[in-house]
């Protein structure tokens with residue numbers, strides 16, 4: 001974001017810079033931590049198939065709509081609605097996004113803190129070469145239940161995120177994304193190769209890749225839909241905000257395609273690492289948020305120089321999480337700066353403090369404080385992940401689809417997408433997705449959950 005645009009907001013310095021930053025926002029714990037445990041709980045390959053359908057039918061359509069709205073208005077999540085529908089209640093969709101951003105960040109930073117904790121554990125040799133599944137599980141449980149480690153790491157992660165966001169979105173993000181994402185990808189490929197060649201990997205591959213639709217339940221559809229929006233950073237204005245830093249020259253259609261493909265590739269690779277290793281170690285796919293932290297140390301133990309690979313992995317995962325927490329914090333911060341006229345420093349400090357306070361119960365919800373750990377839905381952290389990470393994003397995406405489809409209008413959006421000579425061949429299909437398939441499909445799923453009371 002080095003060249004100021006006509007309106008004084010920054011712009012990404014190049015198309016690659018934008019794609020990498022937006023992919024950096026999309027790729028993170030959602031792919032490597034959340035996707036595997038949702039697949040594990042959601043019945044394996046059948047969940048994966050439904051997830052892929054949602055990503056490419058609904059997710060891609062919503063992403064393009066968010067980017068177009070952001071670039072057109074050059075505003076934050078709330079301002080974008082206010083600019084295209086002045087004096088209406090549509091800006092409430094943006095407000096929901098701002099609140100959702102803070103709420104997601106509050107628990108996301110706890111898990112990001114776990115990656116930092118695991119980096120230290122790996123470097124200091126907590127995982128000996130011969131770690132068993134039971135040992136790995138025990139290490140995880142005692143770590144997750146430590147109040148000081150969890151609150152401390154939450155604080156540290158939010159502090160680092162705040163510093164980056166305070167210095168301005170992207171000088172830093174672009175650079176970090178450009179250099180480290182390819183390294184992360186290479187490491188994931190390597191780990192996947194090791195994992196699928198473990199003894200007993202076959203059972204894991206079958207669970208992950210051979211769909212058995214008798215395994216899915218009423219909750220699978222909303223869970224897969226919510227995961228699609230979470231993983232792609234949709235439904236809370238993150239892509240509106242990032243879109244507002246995009247120059248008119250960039251083709252938003254191909255960019256959307258690349259970001260969706262890249263995000264999906266990383267999630268699929270993560271599953272290819274986790275499930276064979278999980279079945280090899282004899283752990284349960286239904287271990288919830290602790291899943292990958294329990295499985296991975298057992299995989300590193302199977303690698304030559306496992307400590308080195310483990311350390312590199314957790315370091316890169318922490319960085320991937322950082323490029324997502326930056327996006328999560330940037331949404332409320334850019335709102336406060338644009339709409340309340342606060343300075344960036346004050347906006348960052350205030351938002352980060354509020355987020356930290358909301359995050360403390362999540363940091364204490366994996367055994368430290370029984371009250372937070374035993375709440376319905378798997379404790380406070382899981383509850384935040386379901387309510388905000390799945391439902392709020394689903395409702396936000398529904399609002400956005402209806403807004404762009406009917407209020408701002410498909411024609412106006414297409415005109416924005418086609419500015420500076422871009423042709424959008426699939427514009428009719430896109431209009432159909434936004435105006436009909438997305439609103440009807442998402443509403444049907446929401447009604448279904450309420451009717452079956454299958455909330456978790």
Ligand code: PHE
Pocket residue numbers: 025026027028029030031104230231232233234236238324325327328
């Ligand atoms: N998509 C990010 C991930 O998968 C999380 C995120 C959600 C980031 C919403 C920004 C907005 O890790």
